[in-house]
Amino acid sequence: MIDETRKEELIDQGFRNKIATIDEKGKRNYLFPKKPKGTLYNKRSLFSIVYLILFLAIPWIKVEGDPLIMMNILKRKFIIFGQIFGPQDFFIFAVGMLTFVVFIILFTVIFGRVFCGWACPQTIFMEMVFRKIEYWIEGDYTKQQQLKAMPWNGYKIRKRITKIFIFYSVSFILANYFMAYLISMDEVIRYVNEGISSHLSTFFSIIGFTTVFFFVYYWFREQVCIVVCPYGRLQGVLLDKNSIVVAYDYIRGEPRGKKASAENQLGDCIDCKACVRVCPTGIDIRNGTQLECINCTACIDSCNEIMENIGLPKNLIRFASENNIVKNQKLKFTTRIKAYSVVLIMIASALVSMLLTRDDVDITILRTQGMIYQTLPSGYIGNLYSARMFNKTHKDITLTLGIDEKEGSIEVLGKQPTINKEGYAVLTFLIKKKSELIRKRKSDIKVNFYINKIKIASKKTSFIGPVGS
């Protein structure tokens, strides 16, 4: 069995003192990863095609005239899979976020950072869109290095202008889609038809998003995953020896060397560095799990190709836990995993029940300020209220109000309240009770709300009377 000390003896620890993207003078070290190929890369490409089709299709899909997904932060209106949420649903959002965070923690504890390499939008756009465009314009990594090293001439200027133009254009398309997810595709199209001059602020927002995307994908790149993304920084506390990550089998691979054979006692790693050349974050996975590793699996493909060429078994680099490599142990359902699973089930259940029981209309009843009660003709006592309502459905609705008959009667002041779809309305109403039926100064009363005589909500409020005053 190999303990940590032995592992450190086998693997040079010098990598801990530097990061691949910053050179010795502290300047940005621009990476030129080799174009990956292999089974896993093909699967990732296929997955990313489905992902991109969905990304581009969703803003065009409508549910009862509304977008399938819309996150309009400025108007505080959110539509998720056709369900409309308003500011009153903040609590559901908070529980939803909590569920997502616990799910990500649990997923990471078990499967490491595989989300980053396969499903994170940053990686999908960087590796599967912009990087592919770059390979197409500039060629593979050696050609890119040559282009960077060559003096400025017509060829280099042409290549750079083409790349900047295409990167900026794709960023512009992305920014428009990003905007469509915020304000809906219909609005984006309307703004385009009405012209830039009528919607200057939106136009500048799109140009701002475009420039940020361009900066990220043209220059900043893997730095997002290495130094910006908070999820990446969490790996240190989330991963343990049972987590399945992209890992180098150092038991089998070390000591590394050019001639792997039984006579010279070397391991299976021939130190060809194919796994390093292909890494988009510039690390050497043979040093062990590192924060920079986004689990993109490009190094697995690369090493498998080498192993195949030299006639050794594949999977010297593979998805495996430390315990799997050292002790040949399969995934264990540890106490930590069990604890996270229980918490996740509890929060997710709360979220599901909140979603299932939420009303189509959010109603808040407030007593009219500055008034306690009114003495009305014919021996009635009246209380005045206002109700603020948010229609979370996809159509306009007309509400009727009522209370249980024995409690008195209700009278809406003004016309019958109609609330536009996804809109707000405030209505004022009066509740009247016969004074001889009032036994307490303050009593609870239930106001019922109906659409087409079907009760859709019941709200409790209080009724104040003169008794005991």
Ligand code: SF4
């Ligand atoms: S080490 Fe391998 S899995 Fe990790 S980022 Fe580099 S190529 Fe991808």
Ligand code: SF4
């Ligand atoms: S690709 Fe495989 S054999 Fe080559 S250096 Fe990496 S781990 Fe060693």
